[in-house]
Amino acid sequence: MLTIAAIGIITQIPARLGLDLQGGSQLTLQVKTTEAVPEITPQKLESVQQVVENRINGLGVSEAVVQTAGQDQLLVQLPGVSDPEEAERVLGGTAQLDFRQQRSGTEAQLTAEYRVLQEALAEREALQTSGDTAKLRENQAAIERSQQAIAALFDKTGLTGDKLRDAQAQPFSGSAWQVIIVFDSEGAEQFAELTKNVAGTGRALGIFLDNELLSAPLVDAKDAATGITGGRASITGGFDTQSASELAVQLQGGALPVPVEVVENRTVGATLGRDSIERSIYAGLAGLALVLIFMAVYYRLPGIIADIALVIYALLTFAIFNLLGVTLTLPGIAGFILSIGMAVDANVLIFERTREELRAGKTLYRSVEAGFYRAFSSILDSNVTSLIACAALFWLGAGLVKGFALTLALGVGVSMFTALTCSRTLLLVALSFPSLRKPHFYCPNLSTSRKTQPEATT
Amino acid sequence: MKLRVIQQRSLWWAISLAIIVSGIIGMLISLQQLGTPLRPSLDFVGGTRLQLELDCSQADNCDEPIDAAEVREVLSEQGLGNSSIQIIEQYGLSIRTSNLEPDQRAELRSALEAQIGKFDPQATQIDSVGPTIGRQLFRSGLLSLLLSFVGITVYLTVRFQLDYAIFAIVALFHDVLITVGIFAILGLTLGVEVDSLFIVALLTIVGFSVNDTVVIYDRIRETIQLNPHRHINDIVDDAVNQTLTRSINTTLTVLLTLFAIFLFGGETLKYFALALIIGFTMGAYSSIFIASTLLALWRERSGQAISAPAMEPADAASADEV
Numbered sequence: 069m070l071t072i073a074a075i076g077i078i079t080q081i082p083a084r085l086g087l088d089l090q091g092g093s094q095l096t097l098q099v100k101t102t103e104a105v106p107e108i109t110p111q112k113l114e115s116v117q118q119v120v121e122n123r124i125n126g127l128g129v130s131e132a133v134v135q136t137a138g139q140d141q142l143l144v145q146l147p148g149v150s151d152p153e154e155a156e157r158v159l160g161g162t163a164q165l166d167f168r169q170q171r172s173g174t175e176a177q178l179t180a181e182y183r184v185l186q187e188a189l190a191e192r193e194a195l196q197t198s199g200d201t202a203k204l205r206e207n208q209a210a211i212e213r214s215q216q217a218i219a220a221l222f223d224k225t226g227l228t229g230d231k232l233r234d235a236q237a238q239p240f241s242g243s244a245w246q247v248i249i250v251f252d253s254e255g256a257e258q259f260a261e262l263t264k265n266v267a268g269t270g271r272a273l274g275i276f277l278d279n280e281l282l283s284a285p286l287v288d289a290k291d292a293a294t295g296i297t298g299g300r301a302s303i304t305g306g307f308d309t310q311s312a313s314e315l316a317v318q319l320q321g322g323a324l325p326v327p328v329e330v331v332e333n334r335t336v337g338a339t340l341g342r343d344s345i346e347r348s349i350y351a352g353l354a355g356l357a358l359v360l361i362f363m364a365v366y367y368r369l370p371g372i373i374a375d376i377a378l379v380i381y382a383l384l385t386f387a388i389f390n391l392l393g394v395t396l397t398l399p400g401i402a403g404f405i406l407s408i409g410m411a412v413d414a415n416v417l418i419f420e421r422t423r424e425e426l427r428a429g430k431t432l433y434r435s436v437e438a439g440f441y442r443a444f445s446s447i448l449d450s451n452v453t454s455l456i457a458c459a460a461l462f463w464l465g466a467g468l469v470k471g472f473a474l475t476l477a478l479g480v481g482v483s484m485f486t487a488l489t490c491s492r493t494l495l496l497v498a499l500s501f502p503s504l505r506k507p508h509f510y511c512p513n514l515s516t517s518r519k520t521q522p523e524a525t526t
Numbered sequence: 527m528k529l530r531v532i533q534q535r536s537l538w539w540a541i542s543l544a545i546i547v548s549g550i551i552g553m554l555i556s557l558q559q560l561g562t563p564l565r566p567s568l569d570f571v572g573g574t575r576l577q578l579e580l581d582c583s584q585a586d587n588c589d590e591p592i593d594a595a596e597v598r599e600v601l602s603e604q605g606l607g608n609s610s611i612q613i614i615e616q617y618g619l620s621i622r623t624s625n626l627e628p629d630q631r632a633e634l635r636s637a638l639e640a641q642i643g644k645f646d647p648q649a650t651q652i653d654s655v656g657p658t659i660g661r662q663l664f665r666s667g668l669l670s671l672l673l674s675f676v677g678i679t680v681y682l683t684v685r686f687q688l689d690y691a692i693f694a695i696v697a698l699f700h701d702v703l704i705t706v707g708i709f710a711i712l713g714l715t716l717g718v719e720v721d722s723l724f725i726v727a728l729l730t731i732v733g734f735s736v737n738d739t740v741v742i743y744d745r746i747r748e749t750i751q752l753n754p755h756r757h758i759n760d761i762v763d764d765a766v767n768q769t770l771t772r773s774i775n776t777t778l779t780v781l782l783t784l785f786a787i788f789l790f791g792g793e794t795l796k797y798f799a800l801a802l803i804i805g806f807t808m809g810a811y812s813s814i815f816i817a818s819t820l821l822a823l824w825r826e827r828s829g830q831a832i833s834a835p836a837m838e839p840a841d842a843a844s845a846d847e848v
Contacts, residue, residue: 150648153629153631329656330656331655332654332659333652334652334654335652340649340650347792351786351787352786354786354789354790355782355787356783359782362779398795405786405787406780406802409779409780413737413780420775424768449685453733456678456733457733464670469725
């Protein structure tokens with residue numbers, strides 16, 4: 069009955085494949101503390117998760133999953149993504165957009181600092197192709213210094229990226245792109261106020277992303293009366309198609325309350341995943357076949373019964389995986405294959421015990437019963453120790469490791485059940501056929517000097 | 527055939543000791559050369575591994591096998607000269623570098639494509655691990671190993687007695703130490719790296735190897751209860767021999783599946799299976815030859831060679847049906 073149900077489940081519910089088998093990318097994000105946020109509370113982590121989910125959706129990856137892991141990590145799964153470079157960049161930045169107002173009397177200073185920055189940026193471009201890491205680091209420091217100097221020339225206005233309603237990438241001129249932003253009503257008012265203040269003064273409006281100046285446009289004197297109304301603005305600043313759309317995705321998804329860093333990236337191409345599936349199927353079938361042959365040859369009739377129980381075991385376990393929605397990973401499959409080898413352990417214990425009882429001169433029926441009865445404590449002990457190791461793995465292990473622990477533990481549990489019920493029932497059924505009730509089916513080389521005739525005593 | 531495990535115990539111990547010592551020497555040499563007793567994969571020390579394969583469905587893309595020197599040149603230009611390069615089946619390439627930012631990775635990839643040819647994105651594998659998370663993986667791995675040792679000791683103490691549990695753990699240490707030692711030697715000779723799957727393998731060895739020991743202990747306990755007046759050495763000898771076929775057969779069935787994984791399971795699982803093969807074999811060995819003989823020696827030395835006659839008679843009676 070169970071077997072039929074199991075086959076039904078296997079055919080009806082498809083197995084859930086891990087990213088290492090179906091192909092895809094798994095990123096681990098480390099949420100970092102800052103001076104302002106010294107501790108990552110569960111609420112904080114949740115809001116980071118929300119932003120990350122928004123951004124992933126913005127990238128258009130289907131069936132992406134974002135989970136929290138531990139107290140300060142997020143796990144992002146992107147099925148079908150073979151190079152997560154874009155995702156890594158989009159998820160990496162906090163994307164804190166900030167509109168600031170230039171201080172009066174700093175016009176000349178800004179022009180000078182801006183030129184320094186442009187030069188440093190141009191230098192970086194040149195250095196990146198040469199690959200001189202020492203110089204690059206020097207240049208990076210120079211850029212940061214220059215950014216800080218520029219930031220010091222502006223005052224915050226309180227108008228930030230959380231007052232946006234929309235952000236879209238649009239072509240600007242030539243190959244350059246811009247990001248069009250739409251403020252919400254409060255943001256629109258603030259933006260009008262800000263532009264009114266700087267219009268016609270020669271002072272710039274500073275658009276900062278993560279404390280770095282993106283652009284510093286001047287506002288025309290004709291807007292001095294009301295400021296720029298309507299709540300729409302565009303950000304230019306040397307974007308190309310890709311960087312503009314990435315910024316748009318980030319702005320739409322909202323700013324991250326704390327910085328995050330991609331600390332782990334595991335990506336497997338779909339072809340490699342298919343290869344792995346194919347190989348594990350071969351390995352699984354070969355392993356199963358070897359065990360089946362060994363049992364039948366060594367243990368004769370009980371061996372064949374154990375084989376039937378083993379096949380039932382394999383079907384049942386696989387059905388349980390599908391039913392519970394266990395995600396199969398490569399190590400998980402290894403755990404399953406391994407559990408096939410371990411599953412016969414209980415049967416071996418029982419049959420060895422049965423043989424011993426037979427050699428001691430007991431009747432066949434009583435030997436089988438005693439085999440099951442006496443082997444039980446050994447079976448229990450040995451399975452519990454395996455489960456302890458699995459529990460330790462599951463509790464402390466990371467993603468891949470968890471899959472292995474889970475499949476192995478489920479396998480051990482189911483194998484105890486099949487050994488104690490299936491094998492036993494089948495063996496007792498077999499014993500009910502007189503033609504199968506011959507001790508040498510159960511134990512070859514059973515000493516013929518013994519005078520016991522098991523059949524006669526039942 | 528009957529094994530005289532007690533009589534020949536110095537031989538069994540010498541064999542184990544020899545393997546353990548050579549493993550420790552391997553670890554020491556490795557410690558000197560690499561700074562770690564085993565060759566760690568990027569799982570534990572951080573870094574980036576890129577596995578790429580030329581897209582051979584495109585015309586003229588796979589005209590000639592990848593030349594490692596060419597790859598080395600590209601890497602040097604990117605300032606990644608000290609990375610390790612491996613050519614896989616002529617058209618595949620595996621590069622391990624320090625931890626790369628996404629931009630650096632993209633740049634390296636396009637530089638390689640310009641030099642060598644178009645890669646198949648569907649056959650790409652990227653593993654990138656930051657140094658902090660590497661330490662985290664390592665710590666949690668060690669912690670779970672420790673935890674399972676404690677768990678098994680507690681369980682065995684409850685089910686048996688403390689001295690049984692201690693020698694079972696000694697046998698487990700023996701199995702784990704030998705597996706680690708052999709991988710230290712493999713790391714030195716073949717460059718085999720240990721990753722998080724290796725720690726999983728060790729834990730599985732811990733969980734499985736203790737099985738054989740438990741079964742033998744179970745039999746020893748049963749015999750002591752039946753015959754409290756027999757000498758522990760005889761009991762252990764008998765128990766080992768009575769369970770010998772079982773110990774060998776269960777290990778054998780598991781090894782059959784492991785060899786299947788080792789041969790057909792692909793690159794990722796190959797050394798995982800190998801670690802398990804070594805560990806499980808050693809597990810059977812240590813259960814038969816180490817855990818049992820140590821227990822006998824301990825009981826003999828501590829004056830418990832012949833169990834106290836005051837055993838619960840109920841147990842003896844129920845089993846007395848021969």
